[in-house]
Amino acid sequence: GPCAMPKRRHQPEQPLPVNCDEVDDSEQLDSDEAIGNTDNNVDASDNSVTTPLLNGAGSESVHLYYSGCAGGGRGSQDSFNAALFLFFFLGIGSLLPWNFFTTAKGYFNFKLRNVSADSTEDGGGTTYLQLTFENYLAVFSNLPNIVFTLANAAVTKRIGQATRLLAGLCLMIAVFAATAAFVCVDTDDYQTAFFWCTMASVMAVNIGAALVQGSLFGLAAMFPHKYVTALMQGQASGGVTAALVYIASLSLGSGALSAGLVYFVSATCVLLLCLLAYLALRRLPFVREQVNRSQSISYDSSLPSAGSSLSLSGQPATWRRALSDLAWPALSVFMVFAVSLSLYPALLSSVSSVARPDSLYFVPLACFLAFNAADLLGRCFVSFSLPSSNRLLAGLALLRLVFVPLFLACNYQPRRQWAIPPAFTSDAALPILVSLFGLSNGYLGALSMTRGAAAAEIQNAELYGALMSFFLTLGLGTGSAASFVFTTLL
Structure with a gap:
């Protein structure tokens, strides 16, 4: 390059840290070994670097990422498109469980059916809980989803993305496991309690889904555009999968309880696989490098003459x-x-x-x-x-x-x-x-x-x-x- 930049001391190759704070002090630039000029300075207090131009004229825009968080040199590659596939799979998992939940309409109609021969409910035996179930489902799903998606955006700088995403996944796994267990419980004698327990489950699932989906889109935005596209395609694939499972259950003549059990157990298994997929995604060198780059401090400056310094830019x-x-x-x-x-x-x-x-x-x-x-x-x-x-x-x-x-x-x-x-x-x-x-x-x-x-x-x-x-x-x-x-x- 046109600038005489300081060399790094030779260090054994270390795994790229997840956070810039984890970089060892030995990785800092050593001004005593500067190329061509021993007067080059590295100021640790303001993270600025002063270097002369080799050719004495012209200017250059330079981007440095603190403590080597950009990976330095040639960046890591997404080997075998592993990160792309994991984003696609996480997209499936972010919506497939909820698609199963809404597809199980027959199961909830059975649980909330008219079990009294002397019932005076309107609608030819259709109960009030059956008639209003989808209305309540929409309210108890969308309101927490909107609120917690906004809250997720508000705390991106305060609570780590991994913490938010893992918390959302664990919450959804717990709720779907409990919902699957309810399939085997006779709730005919306390249908109202079952109804409100279901609404509480819906709220919890959508709180978790808001954290997962918001964090995933925030993470995917740190990568090239095809990773956002892969996440969106995965979500659509989840809808196709849910529709195919629904059609298969109809063709097999599955009862309402059997179909509900298949939906909720499948959702729990998919979420567990998503948890493992996310943990694997975090360990990929390519992913760690991209996350580090987005979290690094960017420096940008023109160097019109010898002795000019890099200035801080790219504020949040x-x-x-x-x-x-x-x-x-x-x-x-x-x-x-x-x-x-x-x-x-x-x-x-x-x-x-x-x-x-x-x-x-x-x-x-x-x-x-x-x-x-x-x-x-x-x-x-x-x-x-x-x-x-x-x-x-x-x-x-x-x-x-x-x-x-x-x-x-x-x-x-x-x-x-x-x-x-x-x-x-x-x-x-x-x-x-x-x-x-x-x-x-x-x-x-x-x-x-x-x-x-x-x-x-x-x-x-x-x-x-x-x-x-x-x-x-x-x-x-x-x-x-x-x-x-x-x-x-x-």
Whole structure:
């Protein structure tokens, strides 16, 4: 390079520390062995380095990372794409357990069924707890999810990312293990207590999910964009897996209790594997180097003449600056998931087949599987970044509102007497529209998240990733609230 930089003392190769504080003092630069000039100074108090130019003219922008946290020299590589695969698997684990929880509707209907022959409940034997279960489920899932996703973003500099993520995983494992145990317990005599215990479990699961998802997006934002994409693709794969398990349980004729046991035991096992996957991810040299780089102090300065020094730059972003940088990507991801959750699954799962109204597989195939498979496909296309500006991306996300009247024209049941008759009389309409809906959800959602990560400087990557996760969760909550309006009015 153009600068005469101090050499390092020869030291045996040591594993790269996870935190910059763990670097041994012997790794500091030794000014006595400077190349070409013994007057070079290293000031430990302000971490500045003063070096002369070799050619005596020109300027150079230099980035140094304190105590070798950038890895020094040639950086580590993601051997065999191990980190990429682990991010993908953690994406599956972050949403698959919750997908299993919401898929087990038949199990909860059985647990909350009418067990009294003299019951006076309305709805032909349908109990009040059954009628209101999904409403309470949405409230007790979205509110803690939004609050704790925001809290996770607020404490990124105070509580370690590993602590938050491991705490969330352990909480989810404990809750799903307890929920699986409840399958084997006869709760017919205390259904109300079971109902509220379930709501408490829902809250705990979503608190854990908020910590896990927010921390994962914050971690992925420290890496190249393909790692955020891998995390998003993993989440979509979790939805596909849940839909396939649901269809398999229907084809095997599994009872409600057996299906519920399979869902919750599977969720517990997946979360345990995620815990092991995260511990393995932390030990990869490539991951440790990237995390160290994002947590290091960055120095940037022009050196116009001999004796000039490097100055401190790259200060942590304030919340105001972060929100300003993320304005359009955050609006995009909010709109994408708000529109999606306002229609899916509440309204779309109520669409019946025109040809065979009693079909058992129409909704699982044409709704659940079609949406999740198209969503995964859309996230795979995120490398083709067609919208050239973030404003155009937000406009495309807003344009998805056109799906609202299109789905209202499908054969959703039951329909109120004053409702407009369905305009689409073919069963092919639903899977086609759902596929387009899922494709746009996956593509625009993943592209918004990667644009948000790209807006961050490396020292602010975790905060920006956590904030994008918050706006994603806020979109989910807003969409769930809007779905109540549609289901109530229609």
